[in-house]
Amino acid sequence: MPLIEAKHIGIEFPVAPPNARSFRHLAIKAASRVGGRVSKSEGSFQFVQALDDISFTLNRGDRLGLLGHNGAGKTTLIRVLAGIYEPTRGSLRVVGRNVPMFDIGLGMDEEASGYENIRTRGLILGLSPEEIEQRVPEIAEFAELGDYLELPIRTYSSGMLLRLVFSIAASIHGDIILMDEWIAVGDAQFRKKTHDRLQEITLRSGIVVLASHDHGLLRDTCNLGLYLDGGRVRAFGAIDDVLKELPAV
Amino acid sequence: MTTLTDGQVERFVVADRRRISWARCREDIAPFVTRHVTWRALAAGDIRSKYRRTLLGPWWITATNAITALIMGTVAGRFLGADMKTYLPHFMVSMTIWGFISSSLSEACYTMINAGGMIKAVDMPILIHIMRMVQRNLIIFLHNIAIIPFIWLVYPWSVGFGAVLGILGLMIVYVFVVSASMIVSMICVRYRDVPPVMAAVLQLLFFISPIIWEPSSIRGGEFIVALNPIAYLLAVTRGPLMGDVPNLATWAGAVGIVALLTAAMIYIYTRYRSRVVYWA
Numbered sequence: 001m002p003l004i005e006a007k008h009i010g011i012e013f014p015v016a017p018p019n020a021r022s023f024r025h026l027a028i029k030a031a032s033r034v035g036g037r038v039s040k041s042e043g044s045f046q047f048v049q050a051l052d053d054i055s056f057t058l059n060r061g062d063r064l065g066l067l068g069h070n071g072a073g074k075t076t077l078i079r080v081l082a083g084i085y086e087p088t089r090g091s092l093r094v095v096g097r098n099v100p101m102f103d104i105g106l107g108m109d110e111e112a113s114g115y116e117n118i119r120t121r122g123l124i125l126g127l128s129p130e131e132i133e134q135r136v137p138e139i140a141e142f143a144e145l146g147d148y149l150e151l152p153i154r155t156y157s158s159g160m161l162l163r164l165v166f167s168i169a170a171s172i173h174g175d176i177i178l179m180d181e182w183i184a185v186g187d188a189q190f191r192k193k194t195h196d197r198l199q200e201i202t203l204r205s206g207i208v209v210l211a212s213h214d215h216g217l218l219r220d221t222c223n224l225g226l227y228l229d230g231g232r233v234r235a236f237g238a239i240d241d242v243l244k245e246l247p248a249v
Numbered sequence: 250m251t252t253l254t255d256g257q258v259e260r261f262v263v264a265d266r267r268r269i270s271w272a273r274c275r276e277d278i279a280p281f282v283t284r285h286v287t288w289r290a291l292a293a294g295d296i297r298s299k300y301r302r303t304l305l306g307p308w309w310i311t312a313t314n315a316i317t318a319l320i321m322g323t324v325a326g327r328f329l330g331a332d333m334k335t336y337l338p339h340f341m342v343s344m345t346i347w348g349f350i351s352s353s354l355s356e357a358c359y360t361m362i363n364a365g366g367m368i369k370a371v372d373m374p375i376l377i378h379i380m381r382m383v384q385r386n387l388i389i390f391l392h393n394i395a396i397i398p399f400i401w402l403v404y405p406w407s408v409g410f411g412a413v414l415g416i417l418g419l420m421i422v423y424v425f426v427v428s429a430s431m432i433v434s435m436i437c438v439r440y441r442d443v444p445p446v447m448a449a450v451l452q453l454l455f456f457i458s459p460i461i462w463e464p465s466s467i468r469g470g471e472f473i474v475a476l477n478p479i480a481y482l483l484a485v486t487r488g489p490l491m492g493d494v495p496n497l498a499t500w501a502g503a504v505g506i507v508a509l510l511t512a513a514m515i516y517i518y519t520r521y522r523s524r525v526v527y528w529a
Binding site: 010013014079082083084085086087088091092093094095096098100102106107109111116119120123124126128129 | 259261262263264286287290294297298301366367368369370372373526527528
């Protein structure tokens with residue numbers, strides 16, 4: 001039974017060594033709508049309160065859309081749920097296996113072949129070599145890169161690279177999909193394919209958390225919405241109600 | 250991360266990083282055992298990637314070490330006026346072991362810093378980055394040490410069954426390198442001024458340790474050798490390999506140093522592991 005239970009989660013980022021501080025401080029102050037609140041605590045260190053008192057519970061079948069300005073804390077919250085940032089306040093319970101669908105291209109080796117990169121990426125994502133071998137044919141088929149998989153990925157076009165990266169990410173099975181923006185990659189044909197695959201994955205999985213600025217997409221995909229503003233929950237509930245809370249553009 | 254009865258995984262995090270419990274400690278260091286496949290495969294990939302499209306592949310490491318030995322034995326030997334029959338084996342074995350220690354520690358300075366992007370993107374225990382780096386250096390070390398039997402063929406020294414103890418010594422050195430690298434790496438990612446300081450410390454250690462000189466040849470300052478942890482590590486590895494099994498006190502010294510360092514590493518890792526992502 002997949003479950004996410006966040007209770008009063010807070011995240012404080014320590015930022016900037018003292019010499020870089022003044023400029024940053026001014027910049028953040030000037031654009032007060034953007035970003036979390038900057039506060040000074042714990043000696044001479046500055047902290048950005050990226051998330052503040054976030055509480056919600058997600059059960060099987062919930063698809064949560066995260067909304068908010070740039071710097072409202074959407075990406076940070078996704079990373080907290082993924083287990084990358086440990087909350088500095090509150091508690092988090094996650095039952096089920098995560099499928100991270102963000103930063104999916106990290107750790108690729110330019111000189112290594114497509115096949116080797118599939119293996120490296122699989123290892124980083126926590127698969128065993130045997131599990132990876134089982135998936136290689138499926139990934140290769142989905143990416144439609146054919147013999148190119150034998151070549152170093154520096155020979156790939158950017159679109160081909162995205163195909164490979166997406167195919168690897170989409171082959172991971174789990175209960176909780178975490179997505180920072182809906183991924184749209186490649187040419188029209190592949191874009192359709194990724195869209196279909198993502199829908200299939202989100203339908204199959206227990207819980208989906210999707211951060212996006214695309215209101216139409218969020219309305220189509222999600223049943224719940226969480227509107228973040230300056231790291232705080234501005235609204236949480238049915239997606240249609242939350243979308244109404246957003247300031248008109 | 251715990252596995253529930255129905256095969257589900259559960260993760261429960263409470264923000265109280267100052268409290269350290271045995272359960273948390275065990276959970277944090279478990280990947281040292283459970284994830285060894287990951288870093289071994291990643292490190293092997295790194296080595297393959299580095300020597301891709303080369304003629305000798307990773308055996309280039311052995312070849313460059315052989316060239317060093319050759320130069321040392323033919324040219325430098327004349328300058329130093331040392332007896333190459335005893336000095337060359339000492340020098341090569343010492344440099345190989347020291348190479349493993351020093352290259353791991355100097356790489357450790359930047360391991361977490363360079364892995365910053367990945368630490369922020371993937372939920373992977375950060376000790377894997379360190380173990381991957383140490384494993385890479387271990388592979389290099391094993392290629393380097395392959396030259397030693399050839400040197401033995403040219404300038405033989407007496408090797409007994411004591412040499413088996415050298416393997417025990419190498420295990421001690423391995424644990425030392427893992428623990429020290431982890432500590433150095435976590436300090437360096439937090440305090441960015443440490444890497445250059447570390448480079449100076451390694452240079453100092455190189456000169457005050459019996460690597461290019463033999464402990465028997467020094468005149469005065471013996472207490473420096475007695476206080477130098479590297480000297481103990483060399484004594485329990487190079488000693489047995491070169492037919493000079495150290496006494497029990499030296500073994501106890503080496504094990505004691507490594508045990509203390511490992512305890513410190515486990516404490517630091519458990520206490521600050523979750524902060525590294527904010528520093529990286």
